[in-house]
Amino acid sequence: MTVDFEECLKDSPRFRSVIDDVECDVSELESRLEKLVKLCTGMLETGRQYCSHSKSFISGIRDLSQHSKGDSMMSDCLLRFSETLNKMIDSHLDLLETTQLAFKQQLQTFVKEDIKKFKETKKEFDRCSESLDSALHHNAEVPRKKQHEAEEASNALTTARKAFCDKALDYVLQINVIQSKKKFEIMKFMLAYMEAHFSHYQQGHSTLQDLETYHRTVAGQLHQLVLESAREKRDMEQRHIIIKQKDLAHNDSLVEFKADAPSGIVMEGYLYKRASNAFKTWSRRWFSIQNNQLVYQKKLKDTLTVVVEDLRLCTVKPCLDHERRFCFEVVSPSKSCMLQADSDKYQQTWISAVQSSIATAFNESHEDPTAQRLERATSVSAATLDPSRLPRDSVDKKVLEQVQRLPGNAQCCDCKEPAPEWASINLGITLCIECSGIHRSLGVHFSKVRSLTLDSWEPELIKLMCELGNATINRIYEARIEEMTIKKPSPSCTRSEKEAWIRAKYVQKKFINKLPEMGIRFCCRSRGNTLERLPGRPEKSSKPPLKPKPGTLVRSPGVSRGISVSSPTALSSGRVAADIEGTGVGEDLRNLHPGALLYRAAACQSLPTMADALAHGADANWVNNGDENRTPLIQAVLMNSLVACEFLLQNGASVNQADSCGRGPLHHATILGHTGLACLFLKRGATMSAVDAEGKDPLSIAIENANADIVTLLRLAKMREAEVALGQSGDETYLDIFRDFSLMASDNPEKLNRRSYDLKLTTL
Incomplete structure (x- = not known):
């Protein structure tokens, strides 16, 4: 809005109205510009704070990239993105600087200079306007008669009018100037501001496009x-x-022996070590077997302390006479070291690991000219320290020959390498040393590895190995490899290829049939090319089998002549016989639940069928709710099958799981007079204090049945428990007697049928 200069000289009402409108407009413009100035200042301060924090954030990203140097992909990504972000923040700072410069040059100058000058001119115009009004009023009041006053008033009016016209013209000039300037100053600021944004975003787009x-x-x-x-x-x-x-509280499978570990550490874990000082204190240390040495350390950064410098010059043996449990000793020609594990399985794993490492060390140094001298020195040292090892060579050779004679056992079960000298006792197969290391890495819940030449073998374990064999187990675990056209690894294959095969075979069970194939013929036990008749099955006859009269004494199946038991025994054995009678030799039982098949196979002493059931997921502790909650282990006890019981125990069967009458395997073995089985269960940790529903423990049952051998075993075991509870180590008599009973139960079971009918009277 512009004002005409002529109108200002007239000082007309139109001019005064325009002046009022302009003054209101400028006042409103000033308030809005002051608000915009305040907002722009806040925006610039906030933007600088944002850029400062963004710079700190980018610095943090760069620090993170330094931490991720090991990962090239992540480190490169963080560095490149942080550089791009840094460029964009720099561009943002340039935007803020440009905005501030335009803001100062346009808006702040307009407010502080132009509007301020307009307001000052307005004040002078108002003052001159008031002076003119006063002069006009005075000039109008002078009377005619006072000529002198009239002339003075007229001169004052002329001066006031001239001053008013000058200021009015100046004021109109300021009005016209500010009206025209406000347009281009504001537009110029906005254009500069948008150009700064355009440049900022164009630069960001170019940076991101790169x-x-x-x-x-x-x-x-x-x-x-x-x-x-x-x-x-x-x-x-x-x-x-x-x-x-x-059960993580007792998970011993976490400790594994890995013969070909990439790190060179074939075995490691915590053990207690007895100090060699006078106080004989025990300290917990982290032990490991590496580079053919047994070493330990307290913390990771501590220097390794060498216990045995060369494993070929040492031997290892359990310390059964020590007052502390799970102890074993590593003995070398220069010193011995007493160690203690956390459990029996952990102890056996460490002993096997040391023995396997000794064997591996000898195999690795077979070309060394001193190897034979070391081997002779080791064997002499071991024989001197443990006299029971003196005849081991001939025994081990006999075991090796006996096991390798079985079909398929002359080659490794998994890679067919000839003359395998290792075995998996729960699977019943022979293995080469490389495959045995892989089996150890699977964990003891899949495979328990022993050496056929370096470890001692109980008679029941030898029988177990002879009942199964590579051919039998491969018919189960490799049933579908021809159908699937999968090639079995050869001895020349790499360890990784063998390991993939073994894991697929035993852990993932990819090659077994959907249904157990041996369920058709599980009632027959195969020994060579002959089939034994099941205990309790009568000969073919036209006459029905005789049933025992109530109150008469009946021999249980598998018990030799001359052993008779009371009615509870007769009931148990009779039920087993009835179960077997109801199962035809040709009956197809493949659709049974694997646990039920294991239960039926245990009663028939068919280890191949039991292995087949376990391969198909059977639980070794499966409970038959329809038969007094009995387990497969109890069924094997009722049939007096030492080898079936050993097989189930090696595959995780509980030695203390009782039936609905409260009787565990030891109870049933005692009732039936199976001394060999009682000896086996006591060795495997059976609880003697458990009582059945009638309140009888195994010892009272043995005394009641006048079984002298079982009474002797139970009393020895009870004495041993009492000695251990009092902290006494005891002597070797206990172990010697148990060893004799085990050998007798395996080789001459008829000698364990001694009964003393005076035992009950003498005890009472």
């Missing part, structure tokens, strides 16, 4: 990482569920 190819590459890698992370999460959740289902 990163477009790399951004797509990283996005693809990120997508792959997300997929892999999802798979890993699913696998970890499944593994978490599997591990959580285990």
Whole structure:
């Protein structure tokens, strides 16, 4: 809005109205510009704070990239993106500087100079306007008669009018100037501000466009990482569920022997070590077997302390006479070291690991000219320290020959390498040294490995190995390899190929049939080319089998002539016989639950069928709710099958699980007079204090049945428990007697049928 100069000289009402409108407009413009100035100042301060914090954030990203130097993909991604972000923040700072410069040059100058000058001119105009009004009023009041006053008033009016016209013209000039200037000053500021934004975003777009190819590459890698992370999460959740289902408080499978570990550490874990000082204190240390040495340390950064410098010059043996449990001793020509594990399985694992490491050390140094001298020195040292090892060579050779004569056992079960000298006792197969190391890495819940030449073998374990063999087990675990056209690894294959095969075969069980094939013929036990008749099955006859009269004494199946038991025994054996009678030799039992098949096979002493059932997921502690909650182990006891009981125990059967009458395997062995089985269960940790529903423990049952051998065993075991409870180590008599009973139960079971009918009277 412009004002005409002519109108200002007239000082007309139109001029005064325009002046009022202009003054209101300028006043409103000033308030709005002051508000905009305040907002712009706040925006600039906030923007600088944002840029400062962004710079700190980018510095943190760079620090993170330094931490991720080991991961080239992540480190490169963080560095490149941080550089791009830093350029964009610098561009943002340039935007703020440009905005502040335009803001100062346009808005602040307009407010502080132009509007201020307008307001000062307005004040002078108002003052001159008031002076003019006063002069006009005075001039109008002068009377005619006072000529002198009239002239003075007229002169004052002329001066006031001239001053008013000058200021009015100046004021109109300021009005017109500010009206025209406010347009281009505000537009100029906005244009400079938008040009700064345009430059900022154009520079950002150019910077990001240079990163477009790399951004797509990283996005693809990120997508792959997300997929892999999802798979890993699913696998970890499944593994978490599997591990959580285990009894972690007694999980001895966490300690594994790995003969070909990439790190060179074939075995490691915590053991207690007895000090060699006068106080004989025990300290917990982290032990490991590496580089053919037994070493330990307290903390990771501590220097390794060498216990045995060369494993070929040492031997290891359990310390059964020590007052502390699970102790074993590593003995070398220069010193001995007493160690203690956390459990019996842990102790056996360490002993086997040391023995296997000794054998591996000899195999690795077979070309060394001093190897034979070391071997002779080791054997002499071992024989001197443990006299029971003196005749081991001939015994071990006999075991090796006996086991290798079985069909398929002359070659490794998994890679067919000839002359295997290792075995898995719960599977009943022979293995080469490389496959045995892989089997150890699976854990004892899948495979328990022993050496056919270096370890001692109980008679029942030898019988177990002879009942199964590579051919039998491969018919189960490799039933579908021809159908699936899968090639079995050869001895020349790499360890990784063998390990993949073994895990697929025994852990994932990819090659077994959907249904147990041996369920058709499980009632027959195969020994060579002959079939034994099941105990309790009568000969073919036209006459029905005689049933025992109530109150008469009946021999249980598998008990030699001359052993008779009371009615509870007759009931048990009769029920087993009835179960077997109801099962035809040709009956197809493949559709049975694996646990039920294991239960039926245990009663028939068919180890191949039992192995087949276990391969198909049978629980060794399966409970038959329809038969007094009995387990497969109790069924094997009722049939007096030492080898079936040993097989179930090696595959995780509980030696103390009782039936609905409160009778465990030891109770049934005592009732039936199976001395060999009672000896086996006592060696495996059977509880003697457990009582059945009638309140009888195994010792009272043995005394009642006048079984002298079992009474002797139970009393010896009870004395041994009392000695251990009092902290006494005892002597070797206990172990010698148990060893004799085990050998007799395996080789001459008829000698264990001694009864003393005066035993009850003498005890009472």
